[in-house]
Amino acid sequence: MLILSEYEYRDRRYVSLGIQTPGEPQTLHAVAEGALLDVFLTDGGPDAITALVEAAETVTVTAGDPELHALPPLLPTTGASLVSGFLGTHKSKADAIESHDGRPPIPKWYFKGLGSWLRTPGQPLVVPAEPIILIEEAEVALVHVNDDDGTPHYAGFTFGNDFCDIGLHRIHPGYTPSGKLCDTGISPYLFVGEPPRSATGRVTIERAGQVAWEGKFDCGADALYFTVEDMVDRAFSFPALRRPGLVNYLLTGADLSSFHDGFQVADGDRLTIEVASHGVVLSNTVQYGGTASSH
Known part of the structure; x- marks a missing residue:
């Protein structure tokens, strides 16, 4: 490939x-x-x-x-780019996937940020000054580019860290969009091919130079409750994602992470996601941001 x-x-x-x-x-x-x-x-x-x-x-x-x-794959120098994704897509989280009024479950789309907010390996992942509970999420990211008519063209896939504040979601689901506004890590490597059926590896979290937590993950299509096709169709059913010239980075969801093992990420921790199946490593340091301006 x-x-x-x-x-x-x-x-x-x-x-x-x-x-x-x-x-x-x-x-x-x-x-x-x-x-x-x-x-x-x-x-x-x-x-x-x-x-x-x-x-x-x-x-x-x-x-x-x-x-x-x-640079993030295909990030435009000029023009728009959007990072978004889906919640609760894995079979390991099937108990939280609900149907409504007898209809089949629908993938839950969310806005994550602009393409210029993506952070490649070595750059810090910045969060608000007082996050509740941070969580790393190793995911496959699909990259699409829209033509002048707004038709999306699939370019390939890469891997990302949908870093977010799950603590806000736990307080109330209405806070979830705010929790997603943390920086997003992404690999610079674009794999020009179909999304992987299996994408496995290991997350290592270091604190003060020592390993504080380790765990495995699988973010391939076979681990998902929804099909990749259904998620892509759902995303591009919204005209906002079909704007001419837009580059879309679509995160397909994460397996269980350090939070589900009772671990809490802290300021200064180094998060390393090694996608061993594809030879990709993302390593970024967590950085608590400043307080909001009073003006």
Whole structure:
């Protein structure tokens, strides 16, 4: 499966192929602005993407170059992008999935943020100054790009951390939208292929340099109560998600996490999500934010 990522380096945007090997130099391809999105909008496929990237001018950077910054997959330089997702999608949470008036259960969509709010590995995940109960959530994130008519084109999938304040939800479900406004972690790697049936790995939470909690997860399609197709159809039934030129990052839900094991994430904790099945690692530090302005 083709895997690509994008970076900003010395005020220019580049594309890289494959997953970077830690400590090794990295080859960047100077693909023209918007050219990669155009291939997805025309459903060009992996071969067209590879040809575009390999024909571009290249530069090699050393590992750890401070001028190299990973970007969320396909994040537009200009134009709109939206992060959203679904609550309670896993079979492990089936007891909380309800039907109403005899109708089948409907996936519960929520707004998470703008694409510019996404945080790649190494960047802090900022939350309000006094969160109630924080929770990490390892999830598959689907990436769609809308054409000029608003028709969504599926580009591929990546992995994210739907970091949020579940404590607000526990106080009252009406507070759930506020709890979702914490920063969202995301991998820079876009897998150009169908959503994975299985995506397994391990979460490690470090506090003061020591492992404070560890646990496994499965966020693949086979672990979901709803089908990926039903969730995607539900999301794009709303015209707001079909705005021309919009890039959508759709989180498909999380398995059980540290909160369900009685652990509470704290300021300064390092959250590492290792998706072992796909060779992806997301590692971010939790940062409590400042108080709201009085003005």
